[in-house]
Amino acid sequence: AEPFKLTVQLDWVAEPEHGGFYQAQARGYFAAEGLDVTIIPGGPNAFVLAKVATGQADIGQADSTNTLLQQAEGLPLVQFAAVFQDDPSGLLVNAGSAVRSFPDLQGKTIIARPEWAFLPFLKKKYGITFNVMPQNFSVAAFLGNKEAIQQGYYIAEPYHIVAAGGKEPRFLSTWEAGFRAYAVLVTSRKFANAHPTELKAFLRAYIKGWRDYIEGDPAPAHAAMKAANGNNTDAFMLASRQLLIDGKLVTGRDADGGPQNIGRLSPDRFATQISQLEELDILPKGKVTVPQAMTTAFLPVE
Amino acid sequence: MRRPFLNILLPLGTGLLMVACWYAVRHALSEDLKFLLPTPDEIWAALQANSESLSRATLNTSKGAVLGFVLAVVVSFGLALILSLSHLIRASLYPYLMILQMMPIIVIAPILVLWVGAGLNSVVIITFLICFFPLVVNTTQGLISTDRNLVELFRMYRATRWQETFWLRVPAALPYFFTGLRIAAVLAPIGALVGDYTAGSSAGDGGGLGFQAIIYSSQAKYSALFATAAVTCILGFVFAGAVNILSWLALSKWHDSYHRTDN
């Protein structure tokens, strides 16, 4: 039969956080499932959720926090698989800084996306206050200021900082603070209703791709990502992949973590996140329920 | 003048037309795109719902916009005076002014933040950078377009450079100057907004309109986002209104742009 055409909107330019897609694509796993997948690289303003909600892309990569917020605004989205069991966004702290744990952030200035829900979460949880400066994908302020604290992606920024001659930064992760957001795959309700079979097929291939990427030879994915993003170097991709593996981002850091966990979403964790966001007044109370937010219907059954 | 009611009716009419178009476009949008274009009443509701944080943000952004604008006017005026001195000076300095204008904010912002700190200072400088070029170019062109006969009159009477500049070239350049001002008035609030979301700070009272815009945008609060934009526009109208009044005061008595027909 004709392969089923499907587009995936990435949240950033092709980098190892998209290893699962590229490995599955390069190894032909998608094709084997009868899918013709087009991967659209993202960038600073990829508008992933809006594109998926409006049908300009079928599947998108995003983080669960933002997705919940946009679902509350009525975007017809559904989260149907995990990319990472924990969102790798966290705080980078300059090696020279005295800040070692969250309470030390009291009174500091943090360079971050202003909308990041983790920030009010920290304020509330630790009873601290700090300033926020908008982050523009730049690590300059971080490099230039020994005291700087900046939002960063665990598997990318530390590498670039070291490569640019900086000291390896400390990383304060969201999960340590108990803020358990996922990096997720989303699709629109419409697409989910119309194409359950294809979504299941997609996830089978995708999960296989991730597993192959972190356990096997990443070369096919790396070659494809290099082709898609000329700024990728082998050294960076290998280092980034290693951080993915060491941080157990794909497989999960909880006790039950492991390759069988790739892609899994937990309704309980979603319930927790929703109530956390509601308590912070970021999410209007009762606006989103777990069944509206996510589904495990397309994940392979164990 | 002869039909004063038209003076009110026509602008009002176009306004209503625009709002009608707005609703029409929104109506034509497919159901799942509607969220992108909230209706005016939704925006109005969002404005009220967020009035507290928006008014705080507006105050912050206004500060940045006013200071950046004033700075741009003063500096560009001085620069234009220098540039108007000779072709040679223009050839020597223009490229660097152009570079200043063309430096992407994304390159400048981190440097600024490290240098003067995030927040008002940076916002003012970014607003300045965005406003000053149209002012320099217009004022300079005005200063060098002075009627040659009048220049000769002044040369003839051995006016000092200072007198030639301030009694002749500057008044003669006013129509150009106000044109630049009209552009800069509109750029100032938007410049402050850009400054705010590239180098603002939530310190103190929580950032300006740019900050709010990012937050609303990433949370898909489009009504609130448009409310932010509406506030920015209102700010711009205030600026532009002030410029128009000044322009009227300075030019209406003598410049042809205010006298198309005689009566």
Next chain:
Amino acid sequence: MRRPFLNILLPLGTGLLMVACWYAVRHALSEDLKFLLPTPDEIWAALQANSESLSRATLNTSKGAVLGFVLAVVVSFGLALILSLSHLIRASLYPYLMILQMMPIIVIAPILVLWVGAGLNSVVIITFLICFFPLVVNTTQGLISTDRNLVELFRMYRATRWQETFWLRVPAALPYFFTGLRIAAVLAPIGALVGDYTAGSSAGDGGGLGFQAIIYSSQAKYSALFATAAVTCILGFVFAGAVNILSWLALSKWHDSYHRTDN
């Protein structure tokens, strides 16, 4: 004219001075801030090292800049013609043009991306939005500043509206028009760059300079980032050069800005 060697020496001199300042500032920077301001030779090296991706990006951005610029010139010219018709029309339409200019890109970008798709289309529209306002304001002011005596001459000879516009007001507005063009020429590349990093797409051949800038910035590749800025500036110089040549062709024979003294 009398000192032709100065014509080359002075600009060259300021250029060297700037470079010297650059090195001095860099020298004065504390060791751990030096990375923020790469030296010209580092930038040059980065330019060569990244020549392939930069030239691809430059091509993309140039396309956006040229198309957006041309679109802005054409549309703004038409709009200015309409606006120049009467005070009433200006009062009715100006506010909406201002709104168009004041709409923060952050509000427009998602709509654009969803509507015309990320990439060239969006970049062209954003460039257009950034360039067109200075053009409209200048051209309109030029069109309404026509010498009243000449207007009366044309009225007298019952020139059609069309003739009055194209034979009289348009040529008389050229000095203003070129002033606007000079501003827009500098805004076009930067507009394309902004468009590229707010609504560009890396699909196809990999985005433009704005995209590169963000990537380099996030990867702390400052020399490459400055190389990107340098390319943007060069693009701007090409635009400005073209505008200067056109302006010379159109005005040098008759306009006082090209004849400060007689000889």
Next chain:
Amino acid sequence: MPVPPIVAFNHVVKRYGDGPVVIDGIDLTAAPGDFISLIGPSGCGKSTLLRLIAGLSPLTGGSLTVDGRTPEDAAAELAFVFQEPTLLPWLTVAHNIEVAQQLRGVSAADRATARRRAVELVRLHGRDSAYPRQLSGGQKMRVSLARALTLEPKILLLDEPFGALDEMTREHLNEELLDIREKQAWTAFFVTHSVAEAVFLSNRIIVMSANPGRIHREVRVDFPYPRTEATRLSRPYHDLVAEVSGLLRSVENT
């Protein structure tokens, strides 16, 4: 012969904006073919009168018909030499001369012929490609005159066209003007400060008084056309010049 007047002022009043009355109660009719000179003190409203005829300025009171129509409608029949040269600075002399005809839709070939003749007439040969800023004051006025003369209008309005010219050129142009009048048979309103010129050219001289501008007296000049150098030397001519000068003096001393 009761030919209908080509220009008819009827109690015309004019003020600019809310300024003082500039022209007050003007009654004046011009028959086709009249050559009417307007003389009077500076600021008495001569230019204003011509501007009213040309429809460039609205009346404040009274009525005015030109060629049986409103001044606005009749403008296609007019040519006007303004008091100032009013040249387009971005056009060469040749183009400046042709522009009026171009506005009337005259073909390029006819324009060029008419332009060459006019350039010859105002003695500006060889300056065709000069720009206005390269011309002397008198040369600019001559370009402006040439532009009007290419039009062959029904009514010709001339506002001190020869003020900036030397006597010789002036006399030459006076004679040329009468020559063309023979052929083109327009009606002329001619503002001048030279009484001699007014007497030589016109069949009617209107002497105006100022503050507000009024018609003080009309003088008929009955010398036959064509007038020549001989007219200038004749006794009646000199007497009339003296008479009009006297009138002018009396006007200004009130």
Next chain:
Amino acid sequence: MPVPPIVAFNHVVKRYGDGPVVIDGIDLTAAPGDFISLIGPSGCGKSTLLRLIAGLSPLTGGSLTVDGRTPEDAAAELAFVFQEPTLLPWLTVAHNIEVAQQLRGVSAADRATARRRAVELVRLHGRDSAYPRQLSGGQKMRVSLARALTLEPKILLLDEPFGALDEMTREHLNEELLDIREKQAWTAFFVTHSVAEAVFLSNRIIVMSANPGRIHREVRVDFPYPRTEATRLSRPYHDLVAEVSGLLRSVENT
């Protein structure tokens, strides 16, 4: 008396840019107190000559000293009434008149006095607060004249100041000019197209020829100052006017 000349042209040549020679080999010296009229065909270089004296345009050849210095250095001694009114459109009549004195640093009180006298002289009372665009052509020229007269210069350059004025005003200003000359004792260069005016005002008349501009002949006018209405009616006056007119004619017919 071998007083040093106040203006001395020595083989002066002038061309604009790479255009044709406009003025060719002018030799002319003016003694202090001279009232020199320049007459000649339109475009012969009269305005250019004044511009050279004022230092507004560089010489192409020859040399020129003004008050023993270069024209540029001597400019503080000059007042110039340009051929065009050259008023600042954003200033009222009063301010336009005062601006020249202001440039010379005259105090506000003295300026106001001088301005009131000048306004009276050119008969513009009551128009002090008008803007140039509200004035008639002749009124503008009178403002320009008033501006120059407030300066009490050593050398006065007048480029057809009365061309746009009616005969009465013109004669009035002629007489006023001679009056002021008695008191202020400047040297004047006066461009006019009226031979009668030139004869009435000046002690020397320079008749110029055109293409290129050359001095054709100088005519001395030996009537004693002060000259009055009686001078105008005298026989020698009329003879001289006729003579100069004849010269002018001969110049233009070559």
